[in-house]
Amino acid sequence: MLQDAIVASPKTPSTTNHLLLRLARKEREAFLADCEPVDLEFGQTLCEPDDAYGFAWFPQTGFISLMVPLTGHPPLEVGLIGNEGMLGATLVLGIDQVPMRAVVQGTGTALRIPVAALKRHVASDPKLERVLNRYLYVLLAQLSQTAACTRFHEIGERLARWLLMTHDRAQADHFHLTHQFLADMLGVQRSAITIAAGLLKDKRLIRYSRGEITVLSRRGLEAASCECYAAVMADYAQLMG
Amino acid sequence: MLQDAIVASPKTPSTTNHLLLRLARKEREAFLADCEPVDLEFGQTLCEPDDAYGFAWFPQTGFISLMVPLTGHPPLEVGLIGNEGMLGATLVLGIDQVPMRAVVQGTGTALRIPVAALKRHVASDPKLERVLNRYLYVLLAQLSQTAACTRFHEIGERLARWLLMTHDRAQADHFHLTHQFLADMLGVQRSAITIAAGLLKDKRLIRYSRGEITVLSRRGLEAASCECYAAVMADYAQLMG
DNA sequence: GGCGCTTTGTTGCCTTGCGAACAGAATCAT
DNA sequence: ATGATTCTGTTCGCAAGGCAACAAAGCGCC
Numbered sequence: 001m002l003q004d005a006i007v008a009s010p011k012t013p014s015t016t017n018h019l020l021l022r023l024a025r026k027e028r029e030a031f032l033a034d035c036e037p038v039d040l041e042f043g044q045t046l047c048e049p050d051d052a053y054g055f056a057w058f059p060q061t062g063f064i065s066l067m068v069p070l071t072g073h074p075p076l077e078v079g080l081i082g083n084e085g086m087l088g089a090t091l092v093l094g095i096d097q098v099p100m101r102a103v104v105q106g107t108g109t110a111l112r113i114p115v116a117a118l119k120r121h122v123a124s125d126p127k128l129e130r131v132l133n134r135y136l137y138v139l140l141a142q143l144s145q146t147a148a149c150t151r152f153h154e155i156g157e158r159l160a161r162w163l164l165m166t167h168d169r170a171q172a173d174h175f176h177l178t179h180q181f182l183a184d185m186l187g188v189q190r191s192a193i194t195i196a197a198g199l200l201k202d203k204r205l206i207r208y209s210r211g212e213i214t215v216l217s218r219r220g221l222e223a224a225s226c227e228c229y230a231a232v233m234a235d236y237a238q239l240m241g
Numbered sequence: 242m243l244q245d246a247i248v249a250s251p252k253t254p255s256t257t258n259h260l261l262l263r264l265a266r267k268e269r270e271a272f273l274a275d276c277e278p279v280d281l282e283f284g285q286t287l288c289e290p291d292d293a294y295g296f297a298w299f300p301q302t303g304f305i306s307l308m309v310p311l312t313g314h315p316p317l318e319v320g321l322i323g324n325e326g327m328l329g330a331t332l333v334l335g336i337d338q339v340p341m342r343a344v345v346q347g348t349g350t351a352l353r354i355p356v357a358a359l360k361r362h363v364a365s366d367p368k369l370e371r372v373l374n375r376y377l378y379v380l381l382a383q384l385s386q387t388a389a390c391t392r393f394h395e396i397g398e399r400l401a402r403w404l405l406m407t408h409d410r411a412q413a414d415h416f417h418l419t420h421q422f423l424a425d426m427l428g429v430q431r432s433a434i435t436i437a438a439g440l441l442k443d444k445r446l447i448r449y450s451r452g453e454i455t456v457l458s459r460r461g462l463e464a465a466s467c468e469c470y471a472a473v474m475a476d477y478a479q480l481m482g
Numbered sequence: 483g484g485c486g487c488t489t490t491g492t493t494g495c496c497t498t499g500c501g502a503a504c505a506g507a508a509t510c511a512t
Numbered sequence: 513a514t515g516a517t518t519c520t521g522t523t524c525g526c527a528a529g530g531c532a533a534c535a536a537a538g539c540g541c542c
Contacts, residue, residue, distance in 0.1 A: 050479075068389035071468060076389040090381065093374035099382035099476060133334035140331065140381060141340035147388035148309035148317040151428050155499080178519065187392050189500055194520060210508060210519055227312060235340060238291075396529080419489065430530060435490060451489055451538060 015111060017058040018084045018240070019131050027125045034121070035111040040064070042176075046087060046102040053096050055112045056088030062108025063169040065185065066100040075101060076187040078146050079139060082106070082169025084236065089139055091118055092132040105185075106170055134239045141235040149228040150187070156196040158186050160225035163206065167215050178211040200224065256352060258299040259325045259481070260372050268366045275362070276352040281305070283417075287328060287343040294337050296353045297329030303349025304410040306426065308342045316342060317428040319387050320380060323347070323410025325477065330380055332359055333373040346426075347411055375480045382476040390469040391428070397437040399427050401466035404447065408456050419452040441465065 015021065015035075020028055040062030047053065049069070057064065059082050066079035078100065081087050087102050096115055113121075122129045149158060162185060166175060179197060183190040200206045205220040206213055215221065222229065256262065256276075261269055281303030288294065290310070298305065300323050307320035319341065322328050328343050337356055354362075363370045390399060403426060407416060420438060424431040441447045446461040447454055456462065463470065 066385070068385050070389050070393055073389075073393045076392055078385050078388045090378055093378050094371065095375065095378045095480070099378075100385055130335065134336065137331055137334050137336045137340075140384065143381065143384045143388060144307070144309050144319050144341055147319045147384060147391055148311050148314075148428075150388055151317055151391045152311055152314045180519080187389075190520090191501095191522080192499060194522085198521080208520095239336070421489080431490090432492080432531090433529060435492085439491080449490095 015058070016060045016083055017086070017111065019086055019135060020058055020111070022131050022241075023125065023128055027121070027128065031113070031121050031125075031128070032111070034117040035113045038110055038112045040104040040106075040108050040110050042104055042107045044104040046104065047098060048101050049099050050097050053088055053091060053098065053115050055114055056086060056091055056118050058086045058111045058113070059083050059169075060109045060111060061106075061171065062104060062110055063106040063166075064110075065103050065105040066098075067103055068100055074184055074187060076150070077185045078150075079142050080105070080165050080169065083171075084169070084240075085135055085139070086132070088115075088118070089132055089136040091115060092122060092129065092136060094119075106166070106175065131240075138232075138236050138239055142232050145228050145231050145235075149226060153226040153228065155186065155188055155192050156199060156224065157226035159193065159196045160200065160205075160221045161229040162186060163200075163213070163215065164218065164221050164225055164229050167218065167221075173216075174212065174214045176211050177213050181211075256299070257301045257324055258327070258352065260327055260376060261299055261352070263372050263481075264366065264369055268362070268369065272354070272362050272366075272369070273352070275358040276354045279351055279353045281345040281347070281349050281351050283345055283348045285345040287345065288339060289342050290340050291338050294329055294332065294339065294356050296355055297327060297332055297359050299327045299352045299354070300324050300410075301350045301352060302347075302412065303345060303351055304347040304407075305351075306344050306346040307339075308344055310342055315425055315428060317391070318426045319391075320383050321346070321406050321410060324412075325410070325481075326376055326380070327373070329356075329359070330373055330377040332356060333363060333370065333377060335360075347407070347416065372481075379473075379477050379480055383473050386469050386472050386476075390467060394467040394469065396427065396429055396433050397440060397465065398467035400434065400437045401441065401446075401462045402470040403427060404441075404454070404456065405459065405462050405466055405470050408459065408462075414457075415453065415455045417452050418449075418454050422452075 015032060020031065023031060040059065046057065046064065061083065063080060063082035064087050065077045066081065067075040067077050069075040090098055122132065159182065162182070179193040180190045183193045197208065201208065203220060205217045205224060206215055208214065256273060261272065264272060281300065287298065287305065302324065304321060304323035305328050306318045307322065308316040308318050310316040329339070331339055363373065400423065403423070420434040421431045424434045438449065442449065444461060446458045446465060447456055449455065
């Protein structure tokens, strides 16, 4: 999978990022020529709130969490970005920063493009602008949905939703996540995750051991998750196609 | 105050909306010529999630809540729009809808402009585009902050924050809000509001009786509120101010 | 003045989930 | 092997806030 992303002839670099795949061939190639493949390493912080961006990132196989830090509390995850999206969507607004912290959450690769180059491409390719605009809208929808979800839905439902989102972005049935890590993402106690995960395990929806989680039944997880998973997917499908 | 908004010579209509006040005089006049003053009535629903917009609204003295409905739960408020902002910021992305419900929450007036006219002005006035882009960014910041706030902060802090936000937008020390209404906004029990409001009353920060709330000490409310009030204000000031 | 509606005050029970602590199991380094 | 570390399972007490019910007070309407 990593191969798909970076092994390509110099003339026609390819990508697995869904946003970039929407561009016309010619513009995509021009865009990719300005990109640089980089490794995303688990735990790496790509930016802090109000940091100026130097680059935008288009994940290929890795994925990135958007987190809101509050003093005196663990940071809360409010968005997840994989190869269906990008980090830096607000650049299309002409604002070179983001109000959140971005942390690599799944090791893998991404394409990185300097802000100036991105802006140049946006100015010259209406289709690119359109794609980024739409993605920004989806991000907005995701944020608002997540706000309500975090308030009202129970840990088990939220865990199932989160596993599904990760499953989509990991592009594999199997990924590394400890209970502690999940607790941090959802903003809950570690022991609450152990209990909720234990229930999912009992229902044979997932298997796990020492941080290695395997999804056994997507369908089951979808039934166990709150409506928010489907809602966000529907928004994405409606706008991005 | 209502007078400011709608009494103006036909040649130079004026506005109290901060976004529109940022436009150059000539463009503002052209913009206002396409606007229609409308009354916002408490409780009125301006749009539902995924509705197509017919208009964008620029509040002058009224204000509007953005709410996320979840099945089986009361809808949760995630954003508040007064004369510092607008309803329909996503139009600048070329998307004629919003992922949330918009409900009038403070009776007053707004300027309403048809979507097509707004787009025409955005295309011809880079300053307008810039203002709307920046406002959209602020909205994004507000959403993410609110998501974390709703998760972690206590009812008393959130109530104080919410009263401050309303105070700013009501442009008066006095407004109509029952405990039940506050409970719906914050997504909590009515009796929890009675208790939290009782504490603020004991501290002489507010006074209230049968839905009529008076702010006695902004400073005190700021101290009683969580960091989120200041954070959102700072974002707004940094980008718009 | 009396009736009824709305708003606020208060109480008690219950659930969820937090905080903290500890035990066992798997993995890793030496 | 053996000890250290990391991860998972489990427990207990506790606090915040949900849920429900009801009392009292203010206000408007006849």
